[in-house]
Amino acid sequence: MxxxxxxxxxxxxxxxxxxxxxxxxxxxxxxxxxxxxxxxxxxxxxxxxxxQVNRLGQNVILVFPGERSLGGVSIGGGSANTLTVEDAIALREEIPEVIAASPEVRSQRVVVHGNQNWHTRIYGQSADYLQIRQWPIESGRMFTEEELERASLVAVVGRTIVDELFDGADPIGETVRVRGLPLEIVGVLSPKGMSLMGSVQDDIIIVPYTTAFQRVSGRSHAMVINIQVYNDQSMNVARQKIEDLLRERHRLAPYQDNDFTIQTQEEVAQxxxxxxxxxxxxxxxxxxxxxxxxxxxxxxxxxxxxxxxxxxxxxxxxxxxxxxxxxxxxxxxxxxxxxxxxxxxxxxxxxxxxxxxxxxxxxxxxxxxxxxxxxxxxxxxxxxxxxxxxxxxxxxxxxxxxxxx
Amino acid sequence: MKIVDLKDIRRIYRTESISVDALKGITLQIEEGEFVAIMGPSGSGKSTLMNILGCLDRPTSGRFLLNGEDVSAFSKDKLAKLRNRTLGFVFQSFHLLPRTSAIENVELPLLYHEEGLTWKEIHNRAKKALEVVGLADRLDHTPNELSGGQRQRVAIARALVTEPALLLADEPTGNLDSKTSLEIIDMLQKLNKKGETIIMVTHEHDIAHFANRIITLHDGLVKSDRAIEAKNASDALRNRVDEDELEQIEGVLS
Structure with a gap:
């Protein structure tokens, strides 16, 4: 056949x-x-x-207040008030692997410019926050350490703000008002796109955390501490040292659980x-x-x-x-x-x-x-x-x- | 030369509760070139005998020489090969593949052929077989485009295409009107005259009398086996035409 x-x-x-x-x-x-x-x-x-995980920044460790279950990726911050600005400063100064630490405080506010207004998020951060996030400035500059110490009324804004309040025109030197508080725009951030959670990251105003704590949010504790570590290899060492230092600073007895949660960028990514x-x-x-x-x-x-x-x-x-x-x-x-x-x-x-x-x-x-x-x-x-x-x-x-x- | 040599063929169907002796010891020989009609009432065993002759079934006991080969103990695959090479089947209900052209129907047995025929050879042989049955102009017609008689002629062409030693026809005229029946019988007679050995099962006496020999079965045994002077189907067809004319004339008269 x-x-x-x-x-x-x-x-x-x-x-x-x-x-x-x-x-x-x-x-x-x-x-x-x-x-x-x-x-x-x-x-x-x-x-x-x-x-998106890569856009998070480089060698980033996040510290959240309160006991949070590991693996939950919520960046929304806990209700517990356990992290202070002093914690952030101590982390940067006492741990050699930590090259930047920014205590973060967020609030939702209406921002006004002329007859335009826009509901946005106002972040209080340190001057090295953009370095942690690997987020370049498009025009102007980031606020300085002195402005941070003086709690100056300066702000760096995202692309969305420029589009919504200034119709895309250069906003540097202009002033926006938040609850009557005048903020001078010193820099514009380059566009970053969507975050992991699906929010538009460019819809943002960054002010010195001192300004945020004292004049905008009315809070006294950090919602997150953003930390940048020297390099990839030192992540685990840094993680351990951060935990030890925070336990010590929070005077936790050995039998007590952490009152904060540490997440490395890798864990978030995972x-x-x-x-x-x-x-x-x-x-x-x-x-x-x-x-x-x-x-x-x-x-x-x-x-x-x-x-x-x-x-x-x-x-x-x-x-x-x-x-x-x-x-x-x-x-x-x-x-x-x-x-x-x-x-x-x-x-x-x-x-x-x-x-x-x-x-x-x-x-x-x-x-x-x-x-x-x-x-x-x-x-x-x-x-x-x-x-x-x-x-x-x-x-x-x-x-x-x-x-x- | 003997094409078929049966010796004491028995076939018993067993189910759990009963066993039926369909054939109780059949002994007969059929020579090359014979045209044999097998008759008998239903239940006489003629279908069982036909199945055994067609190598579709194996006898329970006895010896069956087909074309000189003892096929009683052949395996299923060897029987399939034998059916392809040595036997040609014509069925009462034609069994043509639907929606398939006449020539493709006729090619079918050659597709299962052992010899390595080329596609061209397969096609040519099928065409030739259809010419033999007078359907050279119907090669591409599908069965539902053909009349009953034409369908049975396609089936005959299909049976002949492998040049079998034995043609088995199981009630070949059972589904046809009397005139078409005669045409088919005429064709079988002509094939027989050319040397084809034919065994035909029928229950119609008229049809059986076109064969050279009638074997009557009864109750699983051969009741009678006699050679006869075959009627000529061509003549019968001619007379038939006269009858038709007569009927028409009578119709006009009355």
Missing amino acids: KWSAVPYIAVNALRRNTMRTILTALGIIIGVAAVITMVGLGQGASAEVEE AATETSRVMTWLLASIAGISLFVGGIGIMNVMLVSVTERTREVGLRLSVGARGKDVLLQFLIESTILCLLGGIGGILLGIGATEVIANYAGWPALFSTEAMIVAVTVSAAVGLFFGFYPAWKASRLDPIVALRRE
Whole structure:
């Protein structure tokens, strides 16, 4: 027998039932498209998260007040008032690995310029905060140490503020008012984009923390202390030293738990990537289920088709087909169905990812692996779900099969 | 030369509760070039005998020489090969693949053929077989575009395309009207004259009398086995035409 005979027979059988072939393949098309789309969007989201974590700064350690569960990535700050400005100063001065430490205090305020007003976040930070965040100044300058000590009414603003209050015009030297307090703008920050939490980071006004504590927020304790460590290798040492120093300063007995939480940039990154990884897996499993359902659809159609084509099988057996020829024919049919579905699914998946990515403004990544996996899986699904019906067909008794009406 | 040599063939169907002796010891020989009709009431075992002759079923006991080979103990795969090489089947309900052209239907047995035929050879042989049955102008028609008689002729072409030593026809005229039946029988007779050995199962006496030999089965045994002077189907067809004309004339008269 020619090797190409059975594939030829299988292709002809599919061709004779074009509509059934298309409908059957549709299950796999949708399954594969779902896998490709979900994985593409998931990986895009992961890449975005990674990008955002890098924007966090370099060699950053964050200290939060209060006992917080590790792994919770909330940067919203605890309600406990355990971190002081003095803590931040002590950390910078007493730990050699710490090269910058900024006690942070945030408040939401309405800012007025002329007849424009804008609701924004006002951050109190130290003069080296921008260095910690690796956040360059676009024009003007950051406030100085002297201005910090004098609690001067100076501010550095983000791009959003420039756009909303000054219609994009150069705001340096201008004054904005916060609760009647005039703040002179000395610098404009370069645009930074979205944060990990999805807020616009450029919608910000940074003032010296002294000014913030005394005149804007009315708080007396830091919500976070942003710390920059000398280099990557000293992160763990620094982390330990920060913990020891803060315990000592807070006079915690050995049996007491920390009244603060330390998170390194890496931990934040891990938590964030973990979240997006879980999302990717979740999406991929949903997609996988639909691929599975598509496979069952194929098995269903092949089973029905074996019953429906009993006479055909009987005839093939009577003209000299062996059981294994019939088995192979049905296996090839279902594998072709799945491969067609796989290719169709890839095309549909790429299209769908593009559309969703454009519409939702997410980045989309196409991974060749996902496509190879999807096609391999769909071929395997074809073989797996095609096997039982094919085996059933090959075991038919030709006498019974021929007599079936 | 003997094409078929059966010796004491028995076939017992066993289920859990009952066992049925469908064939109780059949012994017969069929020579090359014979046209044999097998008759008998339903339940006489003629279908079982046909299945065994067609190598679709194996006897419970006895010896079956087909074309000189003892096939009683052949494996399933070897039987499949034998069906492809040595046998041709014609069925009552044609068994053509739907939505498939006549020529592709006829090509089918050659696709499962052992010899390495090229696609061109397969196509040419199928075309030739369709020419033999007079359907050279219907190569690309699908079964539902063909009449009953034409379908059965496609099926005959399919049976002949492997040049089998034995043609098995199971009620070949059962689904056809009397005129078309005669046409099919005429075709079988002509093939037989060219040397094809044919075994035909039928329950119609008229049809059986076109064969050279009638074997009647009863209750799993051979009841009678006699050579006869075959009626000529071509003549019958001509007379048939006269009858048709007569009917028309009568119709006009009344």
